[in-house]
Amino acid sequence: MHRPFLFALIVGAAACSSGGAPSVAPSPVAQGTPSAAPAPVEPNAAATAAPSSFAEVPPPVTMIDVDSLARTIVAADSAADAAALAALDLATPDSSLEPVFSHSGGADDLEVVTSWDIDVETYASHDRVQYYLDFFQGPGRERMAIWLTRLPRYEAMIREQMQLNGVPEDMVYLALIESGFSNSAVSRARATGMWQFMKGTGRMYGLQVNSYVDDRRDPVKSTAAAARHLNDLQDRFGSIYLAAAAYNAGAGKVSRGLRGLPANTASMTNTASELGDEDEVNNDAEFFRLYDTRYLRRETKDYVPKLIAAALIAKEPTRYGFDAPPAVPPFAYDSVIVPSQTGLDVIARLSGATFAEIRALNPQYIRMVTPPGKSAMVRVPVGVGERTTLAYAELPASERVAYQTHVVRRGETISGIAQRYHVSTGEVRDANPRVPRSGMIRVGQQLVIPTNGFNAQTRAAIAATRSSVRAPSRNAKVYTVRKGDTLSGIAQRYGTSASKLKKINGLSSDRLKIGQKLRLQSSGSSA
Template sequence: MIKKLLLIFICISTTCCFPSFAQQNKKIDSLINNLNNVFINKDTVTVPALVENPLMLSQNYLYKLRLDSISKTIPLPYNEYVQHYIDIYAKRKDMIGQMLGLSNYYFPIFEKALKEYNIPQEIKYLPIIESSMNPHAVSRVGATGLWQFMFGTGKAYGLQMDNFVDERKDPIQASYAAAAYFRDAYAKLGDWLLAIAAYNCGMGNVTRAVDKAGSRDFWVVRQYLPLETRNYVPALIAAIYIMNYSGKHQISAQACNLYLKTDTVQVNRFVSLPLLAKALNIDEVSLCALNPSYKKKIVNGSADLPKRIVMPKLKNMDFASIYEVLNHTDLDVDMQIVAAGTDDVRDLRKKKGLVAAASNKTLYHKVKAGQNLTQVANLYHVEVQDLKVWNNLKNFNIVPGQKLKVYIKTKMASKPSADYLTYLVKAGDTISNIADKFEGVTVQTIKRDNNLENSNLQPGMVLKISKG
């Protein structure tokens, strides 16, 4: 009897399980159609089940399956951080539509460079979150181009920057430089997600974070990385997802405004892009868009260093006119090549700080309870950022008792005009008692003559005192 009951139970279980097994053969995206079957509560108990929104549960699982289906060399895990950026990108339909259109031109360039350095093709999506695939993009700290190279990093990876060209804006040159960077980053860090993080904040920051975490798992290391970098990797994974599954979010590719079929020529002389556009019978803007790295719309080729020009493939081209522009047209332009200086805002601030240290009077401010960096800066009429540079501060936090170096401009201590006297502020001085020392001088005139916003003084300050 027991054997018969057991046999009946097995048969019923097998029959119930079969539909579930059959559903596995359906396409991933058909899972959403089976929501009602999966999440129906068949229990007769009236107490509602404490489950999340069924639609959300299925969507999350669907996103994971989709990411798994496109993951190749680089792992593309699904989690709440990735979901957050998927939600953001799914709402930016116009922006993603533009990226889909531009990808038709730029992705073949990226793919070729990445393949040459044996870098995973998933990296080609990085310029979407770096620059929105805009070769003229410049960040607040000076990172430039599709791949957002800083001046020093670009130079280290062979990109040329002078008064005629900035190769950080060259889609081809910058792509090879980026591929070389990833080769080095992966060789040092041994993990692709960490290498991607290093592209955002530098290998040094990632190495220190790895040491603190005691792990090479990005999701473990993440908490020790700068805030921007913590979100950088999830944003990339979300961008990869949305570019591959844009249709599932009702996002359509927009027309690309770049010529998709092009030829390249190498020139060993200076060539005007506007004149070449005229010979090609195309809009000047369209030709410059294919050659975004040339600052003056002049290609500065030479025998020692030929330069590339990207031109559209066109029917019925006037080859004689094009040949004339490329080979026989002389330009009235100063051809001296001058290497560009850094445009890294951080380096420029450091230089500014060094100049200040060399030419200005040095004071030391002892931080009082309740003071913040902005209050100290206002006290001496300097910039908060300068205080950070002068004192090697990594953030805006200061503590009572901390000594801050402050550079006062030497012009404040320079010899004043014949209409003024100078007074060196001593400990305990106030504007009121200083005014009492001089005939016809008031608190208001001292504040006016010294551009003081308040009555706070610091020992060592030099005040101009009107002779009346």
């Protein structure tokens, strides 16, 4: 939020003994009793309830190939998302694709009626809505197609949270234009996660952000926080579109804009909170009145048209030439409470799940481990919570974490620290995705040091996270091949295709050499 459009339950936090056994909260999904997730609590509050999942999955549970899903998400994550959106170019509106709405409600209309709880119909023909319809079907088509495949996993959970907080359910599509439903999206302004919270706003709505946990990446907690934030803004302004604008630009900016509207609409120049409930006269039309003024930046002016265009496509993808959404199981899980610091790779081993699957369920643990000195909730696949609990109870405390923490001292380097612990420099880098590629570290900085239990699968997943949190330069024209790079991986990162890179660089095969220079654009093209 509050930055250019790019591509961004309860944790048990009570201090406890390291010798205790975890408890398990079976998912209501597994029990066939869906329930809403409680709101996030402030850091260091005691865990009073285990979080639940949102959508029913009929037993027996059919597990998807989450390793494959994780690779797809990483390949299509924030860097490529950011590149696609940064590549927004001029588009010519095409009125032939203006949506058709039905009003009669008769039997003949049953197959064409599309219901909305936000006012899409009134503004569907707006020139900027048409502009973004063209963009998402043209330059942004590849990324939009990927974002649409992410929607089914989270849609039921998001709609439920919106409904619980009195927000129109169709605001689910706000996450599409914020992050493409990516939990690892990070903007240039460091807004993070599916709902692109800045640190301050996230903490204001109960999200933990520290060196171990970033709840902005947690799809459940961040969604609950976003729904409450949108509800507050909607109550303040009396309009969901003004609320959306405030979500992007800040409430103060929108308030000042409303006060600057012409004097003959003075009754609309105050925010709803200033006027009281009986005087809430703002409506969605007020956003479009602001659109035609200088009070909002272009980014915020285009925010609602983007939302409407994305919603039109997401609700009827086949009408706009996109494939129907895939049959992906919704976001569902069992909850295990671990009493002390525990590695996600350990939970994966005990649960029988892959590390990628546990990581996908728990993206908030940025060090791949729960925080030290307190209990924490870890999500596991539906149906394996009890098994994981029993296995954990038999696990010695010394085997709960597969790495050490090193505090950097004056004069130390990454390579020197790696030698001290008998691991490679690359392993230390992969375990610390926030360390810049230059290797620059500072005195007092905490580094994760992998031990023998830190297996190759864990390292690979962390390396994938590393690549997703560093978006490439929007104007990059040449790329230097690094160890481990593949042509397809570079193409995905920069929002292009392997075949296009081969053509631009005159390559006859996909083989690359470390240090090789690749042109990312053909001569004369713009970023």
